[in-house]
Amino acid sequence: MMSVASRLVVLCLACVAQLAWAQAPASVWIEELTWTEVRDALRAGHTTVIVPIGATEQNGPHMVLGKHNVRVHVLAERIARELGNALVAPVIAYVPEGSITPPAAHMRYAGTISISSEAFQKMLEGAARSFRQHGFRDIVLLGDHGGYQADERAVAARLNREWASSGTRVHAVPEYYRVVETEYVAALHRRGVSDAEIGTHAGLADTSLALAVDPKLVRADRLASATAGKDGVHGDPRHATAELGQVGVDLIVARTVEAIRKATHR
Numbered sequence: 545m546m547s548v549a550s551r552l553v554v555l556c557l558a559c560v561a562q563l564a565w566a567q568a569p570a571s572v573w574i575e576e577l578t579w580t581e582v583r584d585a586l587r588a589g590h591t592t593v594i595v596p597i598g599a600t601e602q603n604g605p606h607m608v609l610g611k612h613n614v615r616v617h618v619l620a621e622r623i624a625r626e627l628g629n630a631l632v633a634p635v636i637a638y639v640p641e642g643s644i645t646p647p648a649a650h651m652r653y654a655g656t657i658s659i660s661s662e663a664f665q666k667m668l669e670g671a672a673r674s675f676r677q678h679g680f681r682d683i684v685l686l687g688d689h690g691g692y693q694a695d696e697r698a699v700a701a702r703l704n705r706e707w708a709s710s711g712t713r714v715h716a717v718p719e720y721y722r723v724v725e726t727e728y729v730a731a732l733h734r735r736g737v738s739d740a741e742i743g744t745h746a747g748l749a750d751t752s753l754a755l756a757v758d759p760k761l762v763r764a765d766r767l768a769s770a771t772a773g774k775d776g777v778h779g780d781p782r783h784a785t786a787e788l789g790q791v792g793v794d795l796i797v798a799r800t801v802e803a804i805r806k807a808t809h810r
Contacts, residue, residue: 572624575634582678585631591681592630592808595671596620597696599639599689602653603754604746604777606766609655611754613637616688618757619720619796623686626801630684633671639692640664649691653776661695668699676712682808683714686800687721719803720796724749727799728792735788743772743779749792751781756789 569585571577574593577585598613608614613635624630641658642649650656672683685696696716703714732742732749741748754761762784772780 569631572621572630572632573634574631577631582631586679590629590631591679592627592684592804593675593680593682594620594624594630594632594684594686595636595668596632597636597639597668597685597687597689597692599641599691600637600655600657601641601650601689602656602776603750604770604781605775606763606770606777606781607746607751607754608761608763610637611750611761612688614761615753615757616686619688619793619800620686622797623800623804626797627804630804633675636667636671638664638667639689640695641691650776661692664692665695665699668696669703672699672703672714676707676710681712682804683712684804684807685714685716687716690721693718693721713808715804715807717800717803717807720800723795723799724753724792727795731791731795732788737783737788740772741780741783743777743781745778746770746776746781747772747779748781748784748788750779751784752786752789753792754789755784755786756793759786 568588569577569581569590574582596616596619598610598616600609600613602609603611617635620632620635624632638657638659640661641656642651644651644658651658668685675683685700687693687696693716697718700714700716707713728749729739729742737748743749751762751767767784768782770777770781772778
């Protein structure tokens with residue numbers, strides 16, 4: 545027969561579990577919550593917000609233009625759930641991609657959308673100011689694209705100077721993007737993949753990450769004919785697999801969670 549003390553322990557554990565369940569938001573995505581649910585999540589300690597930044601750009605003839613948007617959507621959710629105290633803002637899909645007239649860089653390919661660095665920074669700044677107003681203490685900028693990493697750092701530095709005496713900080717987290725160029729490349733090398741295959745854009749690494757996140761991002765019937773140096777492809781994606789991509793996905797999530805916890809520890 546259970547003792548009184550044992551019954552009290554079980555009752556306390558049940559209360560704690562019920563309280564934790566009651567405080568957990570219905571979703572980590574702000575756009576899927578009501579304003580009162582966001583308010584309650586903040587009161588329950590969910591004071592970190594992740595701002596996921598993608599891009600709408602060409603990714604060769606074998607990958608969709610929204611690759612970065614889908615990838616950062618999936619990874620930001622995983623990162624938020626690992627952290628346990630974070631919500632996620634809507635994905636930013638319009639970013640600097642080069643000159644529009646005359647077209648440069650990815651703007652030479654149909655479907656790419658580009659905005660100026662000034663407009664991009666203003667958008668990030670406005671979002672950050674909104675989140676600070678509502679009570680978020682740590683605003684994390686996660687950029688899935690290399691072209692605007694400096695813009696993220698500039699916004700974080702500017703706002704942190706302005707808010708130096710407050711309890712709110714903006715964090716441009718380089719580990720999220722850096723791990724793809726360092727640890728992930730090293731992991732692919734160990735599996736016998738060459739630099740020529742890995743590439744820098746729409747190659748094996750890029751395509752494998754897309755396959756791991758959502759196979760629908762990749763046109764399988766065009767993968768075999770994707771040619772390095774042509775049609776926006778820099779690398780050789782023909783041997784890309786979801787299994788190789790999952791290695792990168794796990795590294796990105798793990799390193800980013802570590803970096804955010806370190807940056808937000810007070």
